[in-house]
Every structure is written in structure tokens, then in C-alpha cells.
Amino acid sequence: xxxxxxxxxxxxxxxxxxxxxxxxxxxxxxxxxxxxxxxxxxxxxxxxxxxxxxxxxxxxxxxxxxxxxxxxxxxxxxxxxxxxxxxxxxxxxxxxxxxxxxxxxxxxxxxxxxxxxxxxxxxxxxxxxxxxxxxxxxxxxxxxxxxxxxxxxxxxxxxxxxxxxxxx
Numbered sequence: 095x096x097x098x099x100x101x102x103x104x105x106x107x108x109x110x111x112x113x114x115x116x117x118x119x120x121x122x123x124x125x126x127x128x129x130x131x132x133x134x135x136x137x138x139x140x141x142x143x144x145x146x147x148x149x150x151x152x153x154x155x156x157x158x159x160x161x162x163x164x165x166x167x168x169x170x171x172x173x174x175x176x177x178x179x180x181x182x183x184x185x186x187x188x189x190x191x192x193x194x195x196x197x198x199x200x201x202x203x204x205x206x207x208x209x210x211x212x213x214x215x216x217x218x219x220x221x222x223x224x225x226x227x228x229x230x231x232x233x234x235x236x237x238x239x240x241x242x243x244x245x246x247x248x249x250x251x252x253x254x255x256x257x258x259x260x261x262x
Contacts, residue, residue, distance in 0.1 A: 098255055099219045099220075099255065101133060102133060102134075102215055102219055102251065102255070103215060103216050103219045103220055103224075105133060105212060105215055106212065107130070107173065107207075107208035107211050107212055108130060108173075108208070109204075109205050109208055110166065110170065110200075110201040110204050110205050113126075113166045113169045113170065114126065114166070114169070115166070117160070117163035117164060117165050118163060118164050118165075118169075119162060119163060119164075120144050120147060120159070120162070120164065121144075123147070123164045123168065123169065123172065124142055124143070124144070124147075126169060127141060127142050127169075127172055127173065127176060128140075128141055128142065130173070131173070131176050131177075134177075134247075134251055136254045136258070141176060142172065142176055147172070149184075150171075150172075150175060150184070153184050153185075153188065154188065155171070155175060155184060155187055155188045155191065156168060156171050156172065156175070157171075167200055170200060170204040171191065173204070173207075173208075174187075174191065174204070174207055175187055177211065177243075177244070177247055178190065178243060178247075180247060180250065181243060181246055181247060181250070182243070190236070190239060190240075190243075193235075193236050193239075194236040194240070197234060197236055198236075206237070206240070207240060207244075210227060210240055210241055210244045211244045211247075211248075213227045213244075214227045214241070214244040214245045214247070214248040215248045215251070217245075217248065218245070218248035218249050218251070218252045219248075219252060226245075227241050227244065227245055228241070229241050229242065
């Protein structure tokens, strides 16, 4: 369990400028997401599939690909969706993304998500050495919601790891 915990505490969510600059086909998108988020998958079920991505487009959470190719914007949305879907309905995810996008540029909101997500993981897995991700009185509602969501996700991952360790 120690190695798994260290891996999670050291997790790096790729920032906007680290996402591929070239447009990707759906299989490549799935590869990027699986490669970066597999550490949070608690079973052997796929984290994301082409049909899931198509459903996100149909539900208007994700814009349609351009000539069957996905860009940085699509990838950033999919990173957020893959984390949020464990905690929220698709309607809640769409609403949360829409509200955040009204306040922040996509690049800024995605990088904020990455930073808050990494901080929440560190705090959940090593609270003695990492200050908690607190909701401040001056946080706008969307930032407060983001912090609450990533904290919840981090604690779910922690519970999953504890249960898996106990079952070993």
C-alpha cells in the first residue's frame, strides 16, 4: 500500500501546456486519459470508452470533435469529466463546468482543477505534511465547489486503497 500511496501523492495532472498540441483521434484520446488516470481506477473496467465520449458529446458536456479529432480543449474537459463522474451526475458535471467557464478562461480553469486535485490527493494521503484544501470565505462558489469535489474524490480514492489493502 505504501508504494500506491506514494504514487498517488506524487501524481501530476498534466497542465494545459503539457497536453498534446496536435489533434488526436478518439483512440489516442483514450490512451492519454488511461495513461494519466489509470492510477485512480479501482477495478478492471475501462476508465473511458469511445461510447462514453460520444455520450458526453450528445449530452452537450463536450463539444463535438473537429473532423473526428480532439484538441486540448476536449482533453481538458475529459480529464475533469473522468474525475467528476465518480461523484456527480452528467447534468451536475455539465452545470459545474458551464458555471466555472463563465468565470475563468479554459486554460486557467483547467490548470486550477489540476492544482486543486493534486493538493487534495496529497492532503488525503499525507495530511500531516500537507495542509488541507480549505474552502475560504473569499472563494467564489465555483472554486468552493471544485475544492469540495476534489477533496471528496481524494477521500474516496483513499478509502478504496484502505479497503483493498485490508482485503490483501
